[in-house]
Amino acid sequence: MKTPKLFITLFSFAALSACTSVTIDEYQNAQAELGNNDRIVVLGRRHSPEYETEPDLISCVAKTIASNNSGVTVIPEKQFVDELYPWFEPRMAPMQPKRLATLIKEPKLKEKINDFNLRYLVWVDGNTQTTNSSGSVGCAIGPGGGGCFGFGSWDEKSDYEASVWDYQKQSLVAKVSADAKGTSYMPALVVPIPLLARVQSNACKGLGSQLREIFISGSPGDAQE
Amino acid sequence: MKSNSAVPILCLLSLALTACNSQLTVKGQFPSPLSSPMPLHAAAHYSPELLAHNYTESSDDRDKWEIQTGSAQQAFFDTLLPALFQQWAGQSPDPESESFQLPGVDIVIKPNLSDFQYSLPRESRSKIFEVWMKYNMQLYQGDGQLLADWFVTAYGKTPSGFMQSDEDAMNEAIVVALRDLGANLTLNFARVPELRDWMERRNNPSAEFTPRTPEETTLKKEAAHELPEPKEKELKKEEAKHENS
Numbered sequence: 378m379k380t381p382k383l384f385i386t387l388f389s390f391a392a393l394s395a396c397t398s399v400t401i402d403e404y405q406n407a408q409a410e411l412g413n414n415d416r417i418v419v420l421g422r423r424h425s426p427e428y429e430t431e432p433d434l435i436s437c438v439a440k441t442i443a444s445n446n447s448g449v450t451v452i453p454e455k456q457f458v459d460e461l462y463p464w465f466e467p468r469m470a471p472m473q474p475k476r477l478a479t480l481i482k483e484p485k486l487k488e489k490i491n492d493f494n495l496r497y498l499v500w501v502d503g504n505t506q507t508t509n510s511s512g513s514v515g516c517a518i519g520p521g522g523g524g525c526f527g528f529g530s531w532d533e534k535s536d537y538e539a540s541v542w543d544y545q546k547q548s549l550v551a552k553v554s555a556d557a558k559g560t561s562y563m564p565a566l567v568v569p570i571p572l573l574a575r576v577q578s579n580a581c582k583g584l585g586s587q588l589r590e591i592f593i594s595g596s597p598g599d600a601q602e
Numbered sequence: 603m604k605s606n607s608a609v610p611i612l613c614l615l616s617l618a619l620t621a622c623n624s625q626l627t628v629k630g631q632f633p634s635p636l637s638s639p640m641p642l643h644a645a646a647h648y649s650p651e652l653l654a655h656n657y658t659e660s661s662d663d664r665d666k667w668e669i670q671t672g673s674a675q676q677a678f679f680d681t682l683l684p685a686l687f688q689q690w691a692g693q694s695p696d697p698e699s700e701s702f703q704l705p706g707v708d709i710v711i712k713p714n715l716s717d718f719q720y721s722l723p724r725e726s727r728s729k730i731f732e733v734w735m736k737y738n739m740q741l742y743q744g745d746g747q748l749l750a751d752w753f754v755t756a757y758g759k760t761p762s763g764f765m766q767s768d769e770d771a772m773n774e775a776i777v778v779a780l781r782d783l784g785a786n787l788t789l790n791f792a793r794v795p796e797l798r799d800w801m802e803r804r805n806n807p808s809a810e811f812t813p814r815t816p817e818e819t820t821l822k823k824e825a826a827h828e829l830p831e832p833k834e835k836e837l838k839k840e841e842a843k844h845e846n847s
Contacts, residue, residue, distance in 0.1 A: 429760065463781065463788050483637065
């Protein structure tokens with residue numbers, strides 16, 4: 378009887394603790410004006426040698442922006458980057474909105490971007506890292522069976538910043554940042570039970586929801602560049 | 603009974619022995635570049651070394667990787683190069699061969715992979731696979747005369763994903779490096795000094811041209827394009843420094 382109680386206590390404790398805190402900051406420079414046929418694209422920054430903005434985070438943000446019948450059409454990142462190859466490869470991707478004007482001097486590129494009905498580009502930069510880990514889980518196997526025993530935990534931190542560029546005006550519309558922190562646990566009594574803090578997923582939802590609001594409401598902020 | 607229990611043990615042992623051996627034949631799809639083609643009739647020659655390129659890790663300190671890149675490189679160049687020129691003649695014989703002549707063709711491009719390096723997440727202490735490639739690009743005229751000879755480097759990285767094998771991540775990093783090479787060539791091919799001079803001379807035969815100094819040419823200019831040392835080596839150097847101090 379003691380073992381199930383221990384299990385339940387441990388599970389409840391870990392389930393309560395395996396949560397994530399998310400902080401969202403927004404700076405809006407101008408009103409977003411999406412026409413009926415206008416589309417946006419969400420792109421990951423991949424120029425840093427130290428980290429890589431995860432492709433699954435980018436597709437998650439894109440899905441979140443397009444969700445809840447927002448009416449915002451998002452071009453898939455891979456399709457956009459492949460069809461405009463090589464102009465949005467890490468080596469050549471514009472780092473400032475004004476640089477778009479130089480890029481579209483290439484007539485084929487301009488034509489293709491116009492075919493996409495592109496109005497806004499959302500650049501997402503950042504990553505999720507494991508910042509600390511402790512404990513250990515050991516597993517053994519023998520003729521009579523196998524099992525694991527131990528307890529491990531690790532902290533994760535997400536740090537993302539999204540910049541919204543107006544393709545037509547070649548200017549910055551808004552910046553949204555999302556910081557998320559959380560601790561995951563792995564208790565193991567015969568079977569390991571991962572209790573994961575969905576740090577990246579929650580950062581994505583926070584970032585995506587805030588960006589969706591920018592495109593839906595189109596309300597200008599107070600701050601000026 | 604003895605033989606029955608030996609089977610799983612042998613399986614486990616063989617698994618343990620092969621766990622750090624990775625074999626990879628790189629596969630990928632490459633997009634065609636979106637750029638204005640150069641007014642040239644071009645062809646390419648792929649050397650047998652390029653087509654059969656096979657990297658085998660020789661260091662005892664590293665995991666045993668065997669990486670075949672030949673078919674991926676061919677697929678990449680077959681997609682990239684025809685889009686850079688107004689006319690494409692396909693594959694050419696080796697321009698260095700005796701009595702080489704390709705009438706009607708302006709230039710023949712011969713890419714050679716001269717260096718290949720990689721770094722694994724456990725070596726760089728990051729969550730990314732990294733690949734560096736260095737190419738020696740040679741450009742010949744249709745009569746076999748060497749026109750330009752320069753080096754181009756490419757870099758690719760990919761995060762190690764949950765539920766993604768090391769082989770898939772390495773494959774992706776190599777594909778990203780080849781795409782980076784494509785970006786470099788699309789942007790810089792028309793800027794190769796000898797090619798630019800040659801095209802100007804061809805378009806304006808009566809004009810006088812000052813020959814370029816050795817510093818201005820690409821021929822045999824290798825030092826400027828050395829690949830960076832892999833992070834693993836950098837880290838070992840740093841550790842050694844700390845130990846000494």
